Amino acid sequence: MPYTIAEKILLKHSGQKSIAPGEFIEAEVDVALANDITAPLAISEFKKSGFKQVFNKNKIVLVPDHFAPAKDLKSANQCKILADFAKEQGIKNYFEIGQMGIEHALLPEKGIVLPGDLIIGADSHTCTYGALGAYATGMGSTDLARAYIDGKCWLKVPASLKFIYQGKLNKWVGGKDLILFTIGQIGVDGALYKVMEFCGPVIKQLGMDDRFSICNMAIEAGARAGIIAPDAITKKFIAGFKRKSKFYQSDPDAVYEKTYTWDISKLEPLVACPHLPSNVKPVSSLKEIKVDQVVIGSCTNGRISDLRIAAGLLKGKKAASGVKLIIFPATQKIYLQAVKEGLAEIFVKAGGVFSTPTCGPCLGGHMGVLAEGEVAIATTNRNFLGRMGSPKSFVYLSNPAVAAASAITGRITHPKEIVIAGLKVKN
Amino acid sequence: MIIKGKVHKFSDNINTDDIIAAKYLVSSDAQELGKHCMETISPDFSQKVSPGDIIVAGRNFGCGSSREHAPLAIKGCGVSAVIAKSFAAIFFRNAINIGLPFLESLDVDKINDGDVIEVDLTSGVIKNITQDKNYKTQAFPEFLQQIVASGGLINYIKKQKV
Numbered sequence: 001m002p003y004t005i006a007e008k009i010l011l012k013h014s015g016q017k018s019i020a021p022g023e024f025i026e027a028e029v030d031v032a033l034a035n036d037i038t039a040p041l042a043i044s045e046f047k048k049s050g051f052k053q054v055f056n057k058n059k060i061v062l063v064p065d066h067f068a069p070a071k072d073l074k075s076a077n078q079c080k081i082l083a084d085f086a087k088e089q090g091i092k093n094y095f096e097i098g099q100m101g102i103e104h105a106l107l108p109e110k111g112i113v114l115p116g117d118l119i120i121g122a123d124s125h126t127c128t129y130g131a132l133g134a135y136a137t138g139m140g141s142t143d144l145a146r147a148y149i150d151g152k153c154w155l156k157v158p159a160s161l162k163f164i165y166q167g168k169l170n171k172w173v174g175g176k177d178l179i180l181f182t183i184g185q186i187g188v189d190g191a192l193y194k195v196m197e198f199c200g201p202v203i204k205q206l207g208m209d210d211r212f213s214i215c216n217m218a219i220e221a222g223a224r225a226g227i228i229a230p231d232a233i234t235k236k237f238i239a240g241f242k243r244k245s246k247f248y249q250s251d252p253d254a255v256y257e258k259t260y261t262w263d264i265s266k267l268e269p270l271v272a273c274p275h276l277p278s279n280v281k282p283v284s285s286l287k288e289i290k291v292d293q294v295v296i297g298s299c300t301n302g303r304i305s306d307l308r309i310a311a312g313l314l315k316g317k318k319a320a321s322g323v324k325l326i327i328f329p330a331t332q333k334i335y336l337q338a339v340k341e342g343l344a345e346i347f348v349k350a351g352g353v354f355s356t357p358t359c360g361p362c363l364g365g366h367m368g369v370l371a372e373g374e375v376a377i378a379t380t381n382r383n384f385l386g387r388m389g390s391p392k393s394f395v396y397l398s399n400p401a402v403a404a405a406s407a408i409t410g411r412i413t414h415p416k417e418i419v420i421a422g423l424k425v426k427n
Numbered sequence: 428m429i430i431k432g433k434v435h436k437f438s439d440n441i442n443t444d445d446i447i448a449a450k451y452l453v454s455s456d457a458q459e460l461g462k463h464c465m466e467t468i469s470p471d472f473s474q475k476v477s478p479g480d481i482i483v484a485g486r487n488f489g490c491g492s493s494r495e496h497a498p499l500a501i502k503g504c505g506v507s508a509v510i511a512k513s514f515a516a517i518f519f520r521n522a523i524n525i526g527l528p529f530l531e532s533l534d535v536d537k538i539n540d541g542d543v544i545e546v547d548l549t550s551g552v553i554k555n556i557t558q559d560k561n562y563k564t565q566a567f568p569e570f571l572q573q574i575v576a577s578g579g580l581i582n583y584i585k586k587q588k589v
Contacts, residue, residue, distance in 0.1 A: 024570045041455040041495055049581045067453065074453035124493040124517055140495035140521035141455075142580050149584060154520075154570070188440055189487035193516050222487060224516050276440065363449040363492075384444045384491060386467040 002251035004160045006195040006227050009135040009248060013118040021159040021257075029059065030117040032147040035103055035359075036064035038122030038140070040081040045145035054089050055151035061093040061112060062086050063103040066359040071366035101331025101357045104128035104216060104299035108208075109331055114238055115230040116246030120144070120153050125299050125381065127218045131211035132238070133230030133247060135195075138219060158224045160195040162256040165202035167265030172415045174309075175210030176301055176379065176399040178202070179217040180270040184280030185260070192222035194257065197250065202264060203228060208237045209305040216300045217381050220277040271377070271412060272397040275385045283402050286412040291396075293324040293376040294407035295388075297355070298362045301379035301400050302330030304337050310404040311343040313418050314350040320410030325352035326361055326368045350407070364389040377406045428548045430507045430528060431556075432479040435472070436540035437465075439485035443492040443518070447500040460496050461503025478505040481546065483538050485511065489518025498527040508546055510535060510553065523571050524580040534562035548575075 001018055003011065011019050013027040034042050039062055046054070054060055062082045067075035086094030093112060095101070104125050107113045115133040119126060122144045129136035139153065147153055163182060178198075183190070196218045203211070211228050218226025230247040238245060269283040296302075296310050307329060319325040327347045329335040335357060338344045347354045353368075355361075361368035362380040370376055370389030376396065378388065383395035396412060405413040444467060451463045465472035482501065488511035489497055498521050501509065508528040512535055522529050528548050538544060542557040551566035567575065577583035 024568065037449075037452045037494065037496075044455065045581055049585060066449075072453070078453055122493055122495075124491065126493075138493040138517050140493055140517060140524055142495060142524035143520065146524075146580050146584050149581075150588075154574075154580075188490060189513065189515070192487065192513060219491075219517075222490060222515055363444075365449055382442075382444070382491060384442045386448060387444050391467045 033121035041141035042144035105330030111241030114245035130215040130227040164200035175213035295378035297328035328355040437484035457503030460500035490515035532564040
């Protein structure tokens with residue numbers, strides 16, 4: 001029977017002879033991830049259940065990243081629950097601040113998630129790891145508690161959708177724009193309960209950082225998982241990691257519920273307008289929109305290549321008067337790299353805040369909460385009503401180049417405007 | 428299982444930030460979370476709800492984050508069930524895992540805010556008492572019914588292990 005990559009991974013982990021979309025299966029997980037918001041609930045459910053030892057201390061990952069470094073007493077207490085549980089159970093993949101990073105950038109960087117894995121995470125953006133050719137899916141805390149008990153989860157095998165991108169990407173257009181374009185086309189429930197398999201010549205040429213951005217936002221179309229076939233680029237990325245991985249490819253006659261084929265050669269940078277990630281418009285149609293805050297970072301776009309793009313535009317320039325510019329690298333390693341390459345200096349000289357890794361600003365937690373009436377452009381993944389603070393604030397989503405260009409002018413700006421203007425920025 | 432209550436109507440794409448804003452995620456207590464349920468889009472919701480009331484919504488209910496605090500907040504404020512045209516996948520499994528009853532129905536447009544309805548989870552029949560109408564929808568698959576009948580996922584697993 002022909003299978004997609006996702007189906008092959010689920011089949012392998014279910015131990016069954018065959019599987020089909022719509023079927024309920026029990027599967028063994030390779031990695032079970034939770035953070036400071038979701039782990040406390042998982043840990044308390046696990047403890048209430050009466051089981052004493054987790055199924056496998058090496059497959060559990062705990063990352064305090066949402067409200068860490070602790071923003072207040074309550075979040076400090078939440079974070080401590082993770083630290084205590086890790087100590088009690090001997091979980092080595094617990095990352096205290098200083099080693100911590102935003103989970104979905106940290107786990108691939110550390111080689112904790114690999115091609116062919118089945119990864120569950122009590123965080124919706126767990127789908128990010130699909131970029132490695134893994135089946136990675138977001139679940140709730142109780143699912144995690146169950147996995148702590150016996151290393152398994154229940155799943156309904158999703159049908160797959162295939163997305164083929166043809167043509168050539170324009171300058172200033174990247175993975176973020178491809179996924180915003182896709183969500184704009186199919187809507188926020190366009191892939192509900194489905195797997196989104198991203199392929200075609202454009203995907204094959206993308207680096208890992210762009211692939212992570214794409215799979216990261218599969219959930220924003222309602223998908224259970226996003227997935228990209230592992231290849232030479234994936235192989236290079238995981239070189240040096242010891243644990244064994246498996247490269248699955250979809251069979252040529254695998255069944256997809258629907259196939260979308262797009263030529264993206266004419267695509268310009270896109271922006272998702274308030275208050276849905278599907279409310280997507282070309283950047284050039286939004287140049288009248290003034291911004292109060294620019295946020296560059298997150299599990300979507302806080303990787304080194306994102307910071308390089310932003311720094312390339314901000315070099316020698318200043319954020320417009322009155323614009324709050326916040327840059328938060330996704331991990332300590334990326335942070336250090338940005339320091340070494342001089343990117344941190346560019347950001348600080350541009351009047352930006354260069355923050356320690358945290359999910360804080362993205363979900364209106366801390367380190368950049370929006371006030372009533374404020375407008376932000378952010379490289380994050382959600383622009384729901386009140387997502388970054390006040391229910392009366394507005395969030396626009398874009399790639400790092402658009403965000404950096406907008407910081408310079410104080411309004412939503414196509415990066416080419418900055419480059420054309422040279423050192424003198426048109427206001 | 429039969430549930431009866433007054434309807435609170437919501438639109439499409441009600442997301443988890445609408446249901447419970449991130450700033451309240453420093454607690455996992457259902458009662459505490461319940462005080463802020465739907466606060467972003469309906470500031471006095473938790474005061475309006477009477478125990479047993481039912482949320483009726485459009486497509487893609489519970490989209491966004493994986494926070495189990497969302498179904499917990501709904502349960503915690505006294506809502507007894509949610510009916511929607513469709514549910515986001517993570518919310519769907521969270522609701523099952525914590526034992527928040529829900530049904531998918533395409534007839535939600537026929538139900539008005541304030542109607543009193545009766546929901547039979549086993550048969551999938553929704554009775555609109557205010558309008559004297561019945562809507563038939565699909566009951567849960569058996570596997571999921573077993574989890575709900577056990578009182579949630581952890582109890583279901585414990586039973587399996589005994």
